[in-house]
Amino acid sequence: MLTQESAPKEERREPLRTTDLIFPSVSSQSSKVWSSIKRSALTVGNRLRSIEKDSISVISVKDAYNLPLVANERCGSWYVPPESKAGSAYFKSTDGHAGEWSFSLRRLNLQMLDIIEQHQGCVIVDSTRRGKSMPDALSKTVPIWCTVINRALFPDDATAHSLVTPPSVVSASEHAQITQRVEDFVAGFLSLPLDPAAMRMRISKPLKPLWVTPDSELPSLWRGHDHFHTIVLCTASCCSPGGEASDNGYVQGAADDSESWACGLTPILFWQSLHDLLNASEDDLPGMIRGIVQASHGRRDERAPVLVKPTSNIFIGSETNDNKWEAVITCSPPNTETASPNAAGPKRLHLEIGPGKIGSRQLRHELSKISAFVETLQTSQRPRILLTSTESNDHATGVALALLCLYIGQSGCWLGQRSAGNAVNKLFIKQRLSWIMASMPDASPSRATLQSVNAFLMG
Structure with missing residues (x-):
């Protein structure tokens, strides 16, 4: 039996307050309410x-x-x-x-x-x-x-x-x-x-x-x-x-x-449809935006080909109807290239590249087709080559960079074959990329595309 002196002392505790109580269900509900409020504000x-x-x-x-x-x-x-x-x-x-x-x-x-x-x-x-x-x-x-x-x-x-x-x-x-x-x-x-x-x-x-x-x-x-x-x-x-x-x-x-x-809306489409969009109800907006975006799909974003200087024969842009190209390299998903390689006009190479990052990863393997294609152009001293993409200029820019590193000399001249004098390393690739960025400032190739080009050239 414990004596009064040997018994453990009780700790003094503050009275329990209601604010000290945590009710998990209430806390969870509060979090959901705040999340809902935030979503409703970010419409x-x-x-x-x-x-x-x-x-x-x-x-x-x-x-x-x-x-x-x-x-x-x-x-x-x-x-x-x-x-x-x-x-x-x-x-x-x-x-x-x-x-x-x-x-x-x-x-x-x-x-x-x-x-x-x-x-x-x-x-x-x-x-x-x-x-x-x-x-x-x-x-x-x-x-x-x-x-x-x-x-x-x-x-x-x-x-x-x-x-x-x-x-x-x-x-x-x-x-x-x-x-x-x-x-x-x-x-x-x-x-x-x-x-x-x-x-x-x-x-x-x-x-x-x-x-x-x-x-x-x-x-x-x-x-x-x-x-x-x-x-x-x-x-x-x-x-x-x-x-x-x-x-x-x-x-x-x-x-x-x-x-x-x-939802696919772009700045240009936003400003073109500004009045209708701002006066639409929140419930009607998704359908209206879908209609605006779908209507724009028929209007392809054409871009006049841009010469990558100091070369005189490497171009990036949309294909034109004239016959001034000796070669056209197209980057697009499988089964989208309809032109026959034996048809009259420029020689063609179709690189099967999907959209976005997936396409950028595919680019590394598709670039291996370039060497055999360039060999078919030996009859021309300086073939005019157009690089084009169906999705954006991102992948076409990657192909252009590979061509600049492999077949273009320091002064921008066409070599026609891989130059042993081009010591391809990261600095060399950056220098060639600067030609593209100086000629076409909005090219802005993605990191994934550049990584694929680097892997192909230095792998």
């Missing part, structure tokens, strides 16, 4: 209305600075009416992610130089979601690009060599870490077979970024800078403190990741 209708609202802000930026709008693809094009769109840029937020800062050698954006020079600057439009004030593409990727271009093309102008980032978004520590990498970015850019002197002829002043959000006070009169071309980096979306969606149905960065919500 297609709310997204389209939010895009249209944000586009009004974008147009006001264009008017305030009297500069042309350039959409940072693919998101930016949703916010820019086609009649106001001066061009496209391809700056990825991933190149501005913390610790992963980069200057992309396959997204050079050199087409921007001509637009900037003509108008003394431009407005680059993008958006972001999840409560951020601006996307990494605008706060870091484009500033890195501006700094690299300035140092490479204006090496004697020290006033233009400093990295400029928005202090409200980029910390002093991150800014310093990016600055330490800039020289390596410049060296990588100058290692490409591009002529800095020729590029310097296209741009008369260094570049300087300036940031604008929907909360910014716009100038009543803008005169620009005497020493710099101004690159206005415009975030189209308002910053929602509660996340993507707000109580009033506004969706921040509504156009982001459009593949997951747009």
Whole structure:
């Protein structure tokens, strides 16, 4: 029998409160309710209305600075009416992610130089979601690009060599870490077979970024800078403190990741059908969008063939009806190529490549057909070869890259046979890719396609 002294003491406990109780079923139901609320706020209708609202802000930026709008693809094009769109840029937020800062050698954006020079600057439009004030593409990727271009093309102008980032978004520590990498970015850019002197002829002043959000006070009169071309980096979306969606149905960065919500709708189709889409009920929208998309399928996106310089015979684009091609290489799914290889006209090679990433993986094996095909072209000193895809120019760009690495000399001349002098490695492939990107800036080959080409060439 325990005595009073030896008995264990009872711990003093606070009285149990109702708020301390956890009812799993209630917690689960609450989670489902919040998920349902979020889904209802992120409807297609709310997204389209939010895009249209944000586009009004974008147009006001264009008017305030009297500069042309350039959409940072693919998101930016949703916010820019086609009649106001001066061009496209391809700056990825991933190149501005913390610790992963980069200057992309396959997204050079050199087409921007001509637009900037003509108008003394431009407005680059993008958006972001999840409560951020601006996307990494605008706060870091484009500033890195501006700094690299300035140092490479204006090496004697020290006033233009400093990295400029928005202090409200980029910390002093991150800014310093990016600055330490800039020289390596410049060296990588100058290692490409591009002529800095020729590029310097296209741009008369260094570049300087300036940031604008929907909360910014716009100038009543803008005169620009005497020493710099101004690159206005415009975030189209308002910053929602509660996340993507707000109580009033506004969706921040509504156009982001459009593949997951747009049901095939594209920016061009959106602006063409703007009035009908914005006035449709949420229940009617899916059917209306299906009709718009289906009607557009009959209108193929034709693109005039683009010459990949410095070659004089490699082209990427849609096939034309004339007979100026000695050879046509088509990338399309099986059973879609109807032309007979023995028919009059250009010699043809059909590479059986499906859409998307699956097709990119198939590309590696289909490229093995190229060598035998090129041997049939030996009768021509410089055969004009057209590379085309039924889905997009992604796979055709991959085939063009393989041809450039295997059959084109350093000066762009046609070799007609695999050159033992072409030491194919990653740097060599990047250099050849720069020819494509300089000639066709919106080619933007996917990572999966480039991986297949690399595997084929170096495997």
